[in-house]
Amino acid sequence: MTAAQIVQLFIVLGPAALDLIHSLLEVWNKPELSLEEVKAILEKTKKSYDDYINQA
Amino acid sequence: MNGLHFQRPGSHWLFYHGHRLGHLGCLGLVALSLMLGACVTYKQNAGKLLASTAMTVDAGMRSWATVVKMGKATDEQQAKVRAAYEKYQMAMTVADAAYTALVSLDDKSLWPLASSQLTDASTSLTTLIQSSK
Secondary structure (H helix, E strand, O other), rough: OHHHHHHHHHHHHHHHHHHHHHHHHHHHHOOOOOOHHHHHHHHHHHOOOOHHHHHH | OEEEEOOOOOOEEEEEOOEEHHHHHHHHHHHHHHHHHHHHHHHHHHHHHHHHHHHHHHHHHHHHHHHOOOOOOHHHHHHHHHHHHHHHHHHHHHHHHHHHHHHHOOOOOHHHHHHHHHHHHHHHHHHHHHOOO
């Protein structure tokens, strides 16, 4: 993740970007990320456009 | 003697399963370990890229949904973000399959294009959300 991308995240998300950056650092600092761990993250974020709007 | 051991006391030879390795053998082992390491790193980076992209888009979409709920997004903006998100979802499905092939079957052929398309789709989506807020 580049500095430009981090700045863009702050612009898009505001303070919520801090939580995201923390989660991203956790992922990238892990020595190993298994296939199952990756799949679990993908599954958790698999939502339709309407799911996001309804859950807001 | 089982397995690999390096630098026996008083000796400059390497042994592998009881066989003395020459310089080429040593270089071969080093090259093999480097190749295996590079392959593991490639797969690890692919998984981390996939997970990071999913988490970033998820945060962006949650942020966008708040804007929509507050009534600050026009119908046209919503239609554009919806279309960009659906394009991202297709790219993510392809990248997910390519990553599974990479890790499970050691098939590297699909990942470069799939990851590039995923990056393009997610960047377009987050840029669109940023410009619509």
